Amino acid sequence: MRLSTRNQLDGTVLSVTRGEAMAVVRVRLTGGDEVTSSITRDAVDDLGLVEGVAVKVLIKSTEVTLGVD
Template identity: 40%
Template sequence: MKLSTRNTLKGTIKKLELGAVNAEITLELSPGIEIVSIITKSSAERLNLAESIEAYALIKASDVAIAVD
């Protein structure tokens, strides 16, 4: 598989919460480093997502904002 996405982060699904319409997936990239994604429930089911399996976070954005206090 070839992707145009440049930011590919591999991790393990730490938490999967299925709602009526959406699913919230917490992907642990390394101990203490997590990223959360919200996708449709049907996509989570189609991908057979479950806790403890390896998955990838694919991030494609033309802008990434940074802020400080």
């Protein structure tokens, strides 16, 4: 599959925390950084996401916000 999203990062699922409708998926990227994604529980099931599964993190955003004290 070819995608227009240019920010594609390889990683491995560290954990999946299921809520009532959503799940939080923590991913360790190649290089050691971590990314967290909130997706539906159905998506977790459809993708077979469990600890140790290799994933491609796709980042598409129109805004990146930073803050400091």
